[in-house]
Amino acid sequence: MSEHSRPATSDVNVDIHAERLLVLDYGSQYTQLIARRLRELGVYCEILPCDVDEERIVAFAPLGIVLSGGPESTIEDDALPIPQTVFDLNVPVLGICYGMQAMAVHFGGAVGNCGHSEFGHAQVRSLGDCALFASVFGTSDSSDVWMSHGDRVEKLPDGFTHVAESDNAPIAAMADSDRHYYGVQFHPEVTHTVAGKEILRNFTHSICGCSGQWTAANIIEDAVERIRNQVGSDRVLLALSGGVDSSVVALLLHRAIGDQLQCVFVDNGLLRLDEGDQVMQMFNDNLGVKVLRVNAAERFLNKLQGVTDPEDKRKIIGTEFIAVFEEESQKLKNVKWLAQGTIYPDVIESAGAASGKAHVIKSHHNVGGLPDVMKLSLVEPLRELFKDEVRRIGVDLGLPVKMVNRHPFPGPGLGVRILGEVNQEAADILRQADAIFIAELHAQDLYNAVSQAFVVFLPVRSVGVTGDGRRYGFVVALRAVETIDFMTARATCFPDGFLDRVANRILNEIPQIARVVYDISSKPPGTIEWE
Ligand code: XMP
Numbered sequence: 001m002s003e004h005s006r007p008a009t010s011d012v013n014v015d016i017h018a019e020r021l022l023v024l025d026y027g028s029q030y031t032q033l034i035a036r037r038l039r040e041l042g043v044y045c046e047i048l049p050c051d052v053d054e055e056r057i058v059a060f061a062p063l064g065i066v067l068s069g070g071p072e073s074t075i076e077d078d079a080l081p082i083p084q085t086v087f088d089l090n091v092p093v094l095g096i097c098y099g100m101q102a103m104a105v106h107f108g109g110a111v112g113n114c115g116h117s118e119f120g121h122a123q124v125r126s127l128g129d130c131a132l133f134a135s136v137f138g139t140s141d142s143s144d145v146w147m148s149h150g151d152r153v154e155k156l157p158d159g160f161t162h163v164a165e166s167d168n169a170p171i172a173a174m175a176d177s178d179r180h181y182y183g184v185q186f187h188p189e190v191t192h193t194v195a196g197k198e199i200l201r202n203f204t205h206s207i208c209g210c211s212g213q214w215t216a217a218n219i220i221e222d223a224v225e226r227i228r229n230q231v232g233s234d235r236v237l238l239a240l241s242g243g244v245d246s247s248v249v250a251l252l253l254h255r256a257i258g259d260q261l262q263c264v265f266v267d268n269g270l271l272r273l274d275e276g277d278q279v280m281q282m283f284n285d286n287l288g289v290k291v292l293r294v295n296a297a298e299r300f301l302n303k304l305q306g307v308t309d310p311e312d313k314r315k316i317i318g319t320e321f322i323a324v325f326e327e328e329s330q331k332l333k334n335v336k337w338l339a340q341g342t343i344y345p346d347v348i349e350s351a352g353a354a355s356g357k358a359h360v361i362k363s364h365h366n367v368g369g370l371p372d373v374m375k376l377s378l379v380e381p382l383r384e385l386f387k388d389e390v391r392r393i394g395v396d397l398g399l400p401v402k403m404v405n406r407h408p409f410p411g412p413g414l415g416v417r418i419l420g421e422v423n424q425e426a427a428d429i430l431r432q433a434d435a436i437f438i439a440e441l442h443a444q445d446l447y448n449a450v451s452q453a454f455v456v457f458l459p460v461r462s463v464g465v466t467g468d469g470r471r472y473g474f475v476v477a478l479r480a481v482e483t484i485d486f487m488t489a490r491a492t493c494f495p496d497g498f499l500d501r502v503a504n505r506i507l508n509e510i511p512q513i514a515r516v517v518y519d520i521s522s523k524p525p526g527t528i529e530w531e
Helices: 031-040 054-060 084-088 098-106 196-207 216-231 244-260 275-286 297-304 310-330 344-354 370-374 387-396 424-443 498-509
Strands: 020-025 044-049 064-067 093-096 110-126 142-155 161-165 173-176 181-184 235-239 261-267 291-295 335-339 377-379 452-466 469-482 513-518
Touching (some): 020 031, 031 044, 031 196, 031 387, 044 054, 054 084, 064 098, 064 196, 098 110, 098 181, 181 196, 216 387, 235 244, 235 310, 244 261, 244 335, 261 275, 261 310, 275 291, 310 370, 424 452, 424 469, 424 513, 452 513, 469 498, 498 513
Parallel strands (some): 064 093, 235 335
Antiparallel strands (some): 173 181, 452 469
């Protein structure tokens, strides 16, 4: 093993799922954030919908439960209640925002409307000792928090004391320290709540008694063990895309089963500049992972000839990918398993979509059709991880930080960034322009401040003038957005001079381009990609 890929210290034989918390989801946009924060504190947790079968709550056997916020109002007749099981388990409970209000109602308190909603920064003042705020703020101290509510608790429930106040939420926090039930009106999971992490840590460690075994090193150790038990001596196939998820799956599997793993990397001709070579170099040469590269650019371009509709292009690229991958895999002997980089948010969203409760999964989900076609069993070692955890273990497994922090790249690649018909010339021009934009973002230290940046090729020509005459060339659009969840986004506002520099370089270095424009649309109503 190279120094680079040496694992961080793990607690061998630790059951990293033994200390577990449950997050009951009342529909807040921050529910996943709560879970990510608890995991960052080293505690395994899962999210279940608030109306889940109560047996599942019992079976999960959490050491503590967090009730999320949500858009509902406890004042409405059909407000979502807290299942009695939550309290029958005799474990600590933390209610956040709606979770606090629902707990107040459950125990005989009262909730009313503030008269006006409160969003954003507020100050809370501590009113007395409370385990949730220990070492965070003492009596009479104030702290900056983030609020987002229309209702508030107006009468404390039986057995609770009033432990913090704010101007708009006189009962900003309540506690029943005998039964270990706590409620906060503000959101400790968002970074604007300055002491949020310490407050959650008091809950997970002091109140629930967790010690923090959910660490990157322990996660890797556990995943490796589970992969070995699952696949035994069988061979496993992986469609390596070069993205973070499939790369981390490759490294985990490689650590677990070595050369029983066979990666197939399909170069569809729609990748970024030199991307195929870089993926091959990193895995084959630097990390010692066996990768079969299939150069299928011509095949994809042939299929895309004359096709201009974005959804048709997506379907063709997806179908062709499956066809190429299946053909290649048939050449490999004794493969029984297909590895996939499914991550925890995909699992939650699929469950939500199945029950009709959560957002619909994007129609552009990557390798959707593969498992059915391949008739192989699935191994999905990232199923319980959030993206930030995948990135962390990726770095521990030896992936370069630059690669781990790369902006997302869509499965159909440049196919949806070349508007209209996709052809070799457009792909080559776009690759060069994109590489200049990305290189400049790195050079000006702006890459990590942007969530996603790329260039779009427009199949229209425009007149320009160069020193020696007329130029009649293509138009490209620069796109850069800032977003937390890619569901909404706003166009990045770059420092003075940056866009001029990028445009100048593109126009000087790529003679086929006559004009560079910057896309200032936000999402909604725009989308991030142009197609
Ligand atoms: P939109 O354009 O829907 O993009 O605002 C949101 C995020 O999804 C990515 N995206 C895709 N990813 N296959 C993918 O794997 C696709 O067909 C696809 N279309 C968009 C997009 O890059 C952004 O990160």
